[in-house]
Amino acid sequence: xxxxxxxxxxxxxxFARRDDAGRGLAxxxxxxxxxxxxxxxxxxxxxxxxxxxxxxxxxxxxxVAVEFMHPVIVGKRALPAMALSxxxxxxxxxGTREGLxxxxxxxxxxxxxxADIALGISPDGWCANVIRGLETARGLGLYTMALVGGDGGxxxxxxxxxxxxxxxxxxPAVVKEIHVTTYHVLWELVHVFFxxxxxxxxxxxxxxxxxxx
Numbered sequence: 037x038x039x040x041x042x043x044x045x046x047x048x049x050x051f052a053r054r055d056d057a058g059r060g061l062a063x064x065x066x067x068x069x070x071x072x073x074x075x076x077x078x079x080x081x082x083x084x085x086x087x088x089x090x091x092x093x094x095x096x097x098x099x100v101a102v103e104f105m106h107p108v109i110v111g112k113r114a115l116p117a118m119a120l121s122x123x124x125x126x127x128x129x130x131g132t133r134e135g136l137x138x139x140x141x142x143x144x145x146x147x148x149x150x151a152d153i154a155l156g157i158s159p160d161g162w163c164a165n166v167i168r169g170l171e172t173a174r175g176l177g178l179y180t181m182a183l184v185g186g187d188g189g190x191x192x193x194x195x196x197x198x199x200x201x202x203x204x205x206x207x208p209a210v211v212k213e214i215h216v217t218t219y220h221v222l223w224e225l226v227h228v229f230f231x232x233x234x235x236x237x238x239x240x241x242x243x244x245x246x247x248x249x
Contacts, residue, residue: 140169161189185211
């Protein structure tokens, strides 16, 4: 079947949308690296990763948690992680009694320790319960991160997370794709920094030298 000019244009536009968002992600490489270093330091301190999001972002939260808990690459260390969206009974129970805005904040208050990491995922940056979860986590001393889309919404404009990574696209499908790429990069680089650093991000060589003195 011949490819019409209209089809070629549609294909070109589809790839262009992804290319722009992907280049934006690459431009955030320094901030992503810093976030991974900070996450590795928390894991070294015995912390765990707590992830949450609504709907499709809730499945992303589950994906992130299993990537860390059960790495698909043989030989990679499992790191403790949990997704707050997974427990339907808790989510609906808290939502019924306290309101949907509290479903993640409530769980953070009861599961989290100060050494932990909280990662909230919101496609547009306006999810009230993700914001409340991040605010609660930050108040408890967790290292807080957010994956958002569009212009970052209220998450990017407010002081609710230590690190905000934005998939700069108005297309929800592209935001989803960039988020998947982002947390795959996070997983990969956290392992790099985890192998190279000790508690609080101190290089392993320095840790070994101090222990020998």
